[in-house]
Amino acid sequence: MYTGIQHLHSFLAYILLAIIIFCIIYAIVKVVGEKQFTENVRKVMLIGFIAAHLQLLVGIILYLISPVGLSHFSGEAMQDTLSRIYVLEHPLTMLIGIILISIGYIKAKKPGDDARRFKTIILYYGIGLFLILIRIPWAVWP
Numbered sequence: 001m002y003t004g005i006q007h008l009h010s011f012l013a014y015i016l017l018a019i020i021i022f023c024i025i026y027a028i029v030k031v032v033g034e035k036q037f038t039e040n041v042r043k044v045m046l047i048g049f050i051a052a053h054l055q056l057l058v059g060i061i062l063y064l065i066s067p068v069g070l071s072h073f074s075g076e077a078m079q080d081t082l083s084r085i086y087v088l089e090h091p092l093t094m095l096i097g098i099i100l101i102s103i104g105y106i107k108a109k110k111p112g113d114d115a116r117r118f119k120t121i122i123l124y125y126g127i128g129l130f131l132i133l134i135r136i137p138w139a140v141w142p
Contacts, residue, residue, distance in 0.1 A: 002062075002065055005058065005061055005065065006062060008058055009058045009059055009062050010141060012055045012058055013055060016051045016052060016055045017129075017133075019048050020048050020101070020128070020129045020132075021129065023044060023045055023047070023121065024121070024125050024126055026044055027118045028118075028122060030118050031118035034115070037108070037117040037118060041118075042109060045105050045121055045125075048101065049101060049102065049105040052097075052098045052101045052128070053102075055098075056094070056095070056098050059091065059094060063091055066086070068086040068087070069086065070087075072087055085137055090135050090136075090137060094131075094135060096131055097130075097131035097132040097135075099128075100125075100128035100131070101125055101128040103124055104120055104121050104123065104124020104128070107124070108120045
């Protein structure tokens, strides 16, 4: 079961990265073209929001059942670089990135200036993506 969830988490990560990058590019194109923030735009951003939360859910499950996750949390694990990444840095940074994506989506839903709404998406999704990218364990990621 552990291996299956680990592979699902890695597979969903590729999908999440593609969706978030698409959302950012989509918002940039819309703001440059001075388009309106329509219901269809909101739905595109919702897909990124849902993908991030789905990945978070699978990540939490993996963290709880993984031998290098919560059960490995100790002062000794903090001294080892790879253990520290799995136990603390990766989950915490990913959580912050997903929180930023959530804040961006929620703020952009509020009525107001369309350009401001697109810029909110670009800013929050962009910072969230940056945080996600810097804490992916690239050396062991399939």
